Amino acid sequence: MSSTMTRRRLLTVPMALGASALVPGSLAAALASESRPLPDLSDWNRVRAQFALDPGYAHFASFFIASHPAPVRDAIEAWRKAMDRDPFQVIEHGMFGSDADNIPMQVTGSIARYLGGNASDIALTRSTTESLAIVYHGLPLKPGDEVLATVHDHYSHHESIRLATARAGATLRKIALFDEAADASTAAIIERLLQAVAPRTRVVGLTWVHSSTGIRLPIREIAAALKAKHPDVWLVVDGVHGIGAADETIATMGADYFCAGCHKWMFAPRGTGLIWANAENWARLHPTIPNFSELESYTAWTEDRAPSTPANAARMTPGGFHAFEHQWAMGAAFDMHQAMGRARVAARIRELNDRLKASLAGNRKVKLHTPMSGDLSAGLVAFEVEGISPADVVRRLLERRIIASTSPYAVTYARLAPSLVNTPEEVDRAAQAVHAIAA
Numbered sequence: 001m002s003s004t005m006t007r008r009r010l011l012t013v014p015m016a017l018g019a020s021a022l023v024p025g026s027l028a029a030a031l032a033s034e035s036r037p038l039p040d041l042s043d044w045n046r047v048r049a050q051f052a053l054d055p056g057y058a059h060f061a062s063f064f065i066a067s068h069p070a071p072v073r074d075a076i077e078a079w080r081k082a083m084d085r086d087p088f089q090v091i092e093h094g095m096f097g098s099d100a101d102n103i104p105m106q107v108t109g110s111i112a113r114y115l116g117g118n119a120s121d122i123a124l125t126r127s128t129t130e131s132l133a134i135v136y137h138g139l140p141l142k143p144g145d146e147v148l149a150t151v152h153d154h155y156s157h158h159e160s161i162r163l164a165t166a167r168a169g170a171t172l173r174k175i176a177l178f179d180e181a182a183d184a185s186t187a188a189i190i191e192r193l194l195q196a197v198a199p200r201t202r203v204v205g206l207t208w209v210h211s212s213t214g215i216r217l218p219i220r221e222i223a224a225a226l227k228a229k230h231p232d233v234w235l236v237v238d239g240v241h242g243i244g245a246a247d248e249t250i251a252t253m254g255a256d257y258f259c260a261g262c263h264k265w266m267f268a269p270r271g272t273g274l275i276w277a278n279a280e281n282w283a284r285l286h287p288t289i290p291n292f293s294e295l296e297s298y299t300a301w302t303e304d305r306a307p308s309t310p311a312n313a314a315r316m317t318p319g320g321f322h323a324f325e326h327q328w329a330m331g332a333a334f335d336m337h338q339a340m341g342r343a344r345v346a347a348r349i350r351e352l353n354d355r356l357k358a359s360l361a362g363n364r365k366v367k368l369h370t371p372m373s374g375d376l377s378a379g380l381v382a383f384e385v386e387g388i389s390p391a392d393v394v395r396r397l398l399e400r401r402i403i404a405s406t407s408p409y410a411v412t413y414a415r416l417a418p419s420l421v422n423t424p425e426e427v428d429r430a431a432q433a434v435h436a437i438a439a
């Protein structure tokens with residue numbers, strides 16, 4: 001176990017990692033010497049070529065769960081082979097060996113280069129859902145405290161709050177930040193939120209990019225306004241549809257707790273996620289799941305006492321043995337995003353989404369729920385077609401070999417999500433298909 005989490009050198013794809021002589025330091029050295037450089041990602045066709053998606057379909061629901069790109073598939077496969085060859089040595093050294101061998105520390109190093117902040121501020125989880133549950137159950141909520149969320153959040157977010165507040169004797173209140181996402185403005189959202197914060201509000205829960213309507217909340221501005229008026233209210237953000245789609249230094253965005261799966265826009269292995277918080281905010285949390293990452297927790301257990309230091313990201317990282325070939329391959333996805341460039345990725349996603357919205361907006365039988373402005377949206381376009389249910393719209397698109405989805409909320413819309421796996425021509429084909437369905 002590592003006592004500290006430090007930033008580690010970037011390691012890309014381990015090609016044929018052997019486990020023959022695992023003396024301290026050898027795991028990382030083997031990875032470094034057998035790493036394959038990232039492919040050329042300088043144009044979007046090369047990026048698309050990294051995915052093994054069925055070419056018989058245009059894939060506009062990639063945000064639902066990622067198809068692993070080649071660097072991620074290679075990393076998973078290399079780790080799987082190494083673990084199948086010698087599970088004890090590879091996992092024992094990778095989890096509990098010297099800092100030089102500690103693979104989760106290398107993974108959080110890659111993630112920190114993308115998020116900003118310190119590697120030691122990142123807890124590795126298996127999904128957005130798990131991240132949210134860990135944070136809300138970890139907060140020191142007392143009877144009478146209130147968590148203020150919004151009617152726009154996902155099932156996983158509402159349920160994490162409901163379960164945690166029920167246990168603590170606290171309450172959950174939901175407000176609408178806007179009546180129509182398409183007409184929302186930053187100033188109006190902030191005004192509604194600030195008006196709703198009550199004396200007993202301890203936590204505000206928000207969603208960065210809403211999978212219901214595709215609106216992207218201006219979290220940076222909201223957080224600044226909230227903290228200026230209510231510095232003692234903690235801000236929890238579900239960021240799963242922003243990370244990997246928006247150009248943002250997440251560690252400075254203003255969230256106290258940033259929760260996200262990494263298996264959507266980030267293209268990290270399915271079953272991976274994270275929580276980011278700074279040391280002061282980590283210190284406030286109570287763990288629910290025993291960790292396998294922090295020496296103090298283990299030492300305290302051997303001495304039959306509670307840990308004597310404040311909580312931190314390592315202590316809040318769920319322990320137990322996991323599908324480590326997936327978790328340890330997360331770094332490949334973050335390295336790939338770094339190589340593509342955060343700003344460049346966001347600009348491409350914006351360009352494709354703007355193109356789709358511009359076409360759909362010209363059809364009076366199509367109602368767009370996503371704001372037209374790329375400043376208040378990201379990679380999702382939510383819409384309705386007059387007289388046709390969202391499920392039927394999605395079915396008719398599928399008949400045309402276009403994969404769309406419906407939003408899983410009480411009020412549901414059809415969604416098309418142009419992403420790095422799509423071309424402008426595919427976007428035009430999807431728009432034409434919607435026009436044909438609406439006609």
Ligand SMILES: Cc1ncc(COP(=O)(O)O)c(C=O)c1O
Nearest residue numbers: 127128129154156211238240261
């Ligand atoms: C806004 C939002 N939050 C959370 C989730 C759940 O994500 P995960 O599968 O990573 O738990 C989803 C799923 O799509 C979502 O849209």
